[in-house]
Amino acid sequence: MHDQPGPVTVGVDGSDESLTAVEWAADEARLRHAPLRIVHVFTLPMLYAPLGPPLLGSELDSLRETSDQIARTAERRAQSRAPELPVETTVLDGAPIPVLLQQAAHASLMVVASRGIGAVGRLLVGSTGVELAARAPCPVVVVRGRPHKAxxxxVGVDGSDPSLTALAYAFDEAALRGAELTAVHAVEDATATADPALTEAIERHGRRFPDVPVDLVTVPAHPAEALINASAAADLLIVGSRGRGGFRGLLLGSVSQAVLHHADCPVAVRR
Ligand SMILES: Nc1ncnc2c1ncn2[C@@H]1O[C@H](COP(=O)(O)OP(=O)(O)OP(=O)(O)O)[C@@H](O)[C@H]1O
Ligand SMILES: [Mg+2]
Structure with missing residues (x-):
């Protein structure tokens, strides 16, 4: 008997963007034969304004009612997107990032929108997605751009182990979706040829997934620029959480951070 995969878990905050993330997560759960789990985190305003007047019981009730409505709206959106999909919806108390990180421990995939109602106008990506991508034990997808194009x-590959893990994940995703796969390797030197280790890894996965059309392109550009450009014609951009460089303590490399802020399609970060 097969083990049931962990749920695809999506965080919602009442924003339109988070409802788009719910639809993305519902599609993905259906493809993976995984259940969908919708989580709304209820944060008491007292946590942020501890010196304000205490909340009246009736005010608290109305805040809780709003939270329940956010969760129910998200659930309805998932059900109309994927009527057969098992969906579990829950409202949990706490601060969003720690609660979602706890949820990620049991999830096969964590999905959030690139920004929500808390986003300051100037911020292109909410802090939740970046924090989760840096710290969650499972892959994280930040839904952004226009979905379903191509x-x-x-997948971005620099030859590092995390990027090769991202490559394996990208083959899985492409096979699930019947999509074509483009592996982008950005190089500084315009005369560089494809890295033999990459060619070999792609051939090895290609034998596992003979039906996935795959292309390795070597692009003389900064990696973030190459990947952001490529994202315009993609349904999903996949990167590793780290690459070849950076400080040992860094949780999320600069290329991954840049694509989370600027890509034109949903971004999956795999560690
Ligand atoms: N040259 C590249 N070509 C294609 N993809 C890349 C390239 N460099 C990084 N990436 C992608 O970005 C992911 C994260 O690497 P990133 O460069 O952000 O981290 P890092 O090398 O550890 O730190 P930094 O480069 O910021 O010092 C990689 O796993 C890979 O998916
Ligand atoms: Mg790097």
Missing amino acids: QRIV
């Missing part, structure tokens, strides 16, 4: 998945 039946194409793009």
Whole structure:
């Protein structure tokens, strides 16, 4: 008997963006034969304004009612997107990032929107997605850009172990979706040829997934620029959480951070 995969878990905050993330997560759960788990985190305003007047019981009730409505709206959106999909919806108390990190421990995939109602106008990406991508034990998808364009998945590969893990994940995703896969390797030197280790890794996965059309393109550009450009024609951009460089203590490399802020399609970060 197969083990049931962990749920695809999506965080919602009442924003339109988070409802788009719910639809993305519902599609993904259906493809993976995984249940969908919708989580709304209820944060008491007292936590942020401890010196304000105490909340009246009736005010608290109305805040809780709003939270329940956010969760129910998200659930209805998932059900109309994927009527057969098992969906579990829950409202949990606490601060969003720690609660979602706890949820990620049991999830096969964590999905959030690139920004929500808390986003300051100037911020392109909410802190939740970046924090989760840096720290969650499971892959994290930040839904952004226009979904469903191209039946194409793009993966960034620099030859590092995390990028090769991202490559394996990208083959899985492309096979699930019947999509084409483009592996982008950005190089500083315009005369560089494809890294033999990458070619070998792609051939090895290609034998596992003979039906996935795959292309390795070597692009003379900064990696973030190459990946952001490629994202315009992709349904999903996949990167590793780290690459070849950086400080040992860094949780999320600069290329991953840049694509989380600027890509034109949903971004998956795999560690
Ligand atoms: N040259 C590249 N070509 C294609 N993809 C890349 C390249 N460099 C990084 N990436 C992608 O970005 C992911 C994260 O790497 P990133 O460069 O952000 O981290 P890092 O090398 O550890 O730190 P930093 O480069 O910020 O010092 C990689 O796993 C890979 O998916
Ligand atoms: Mg790097």
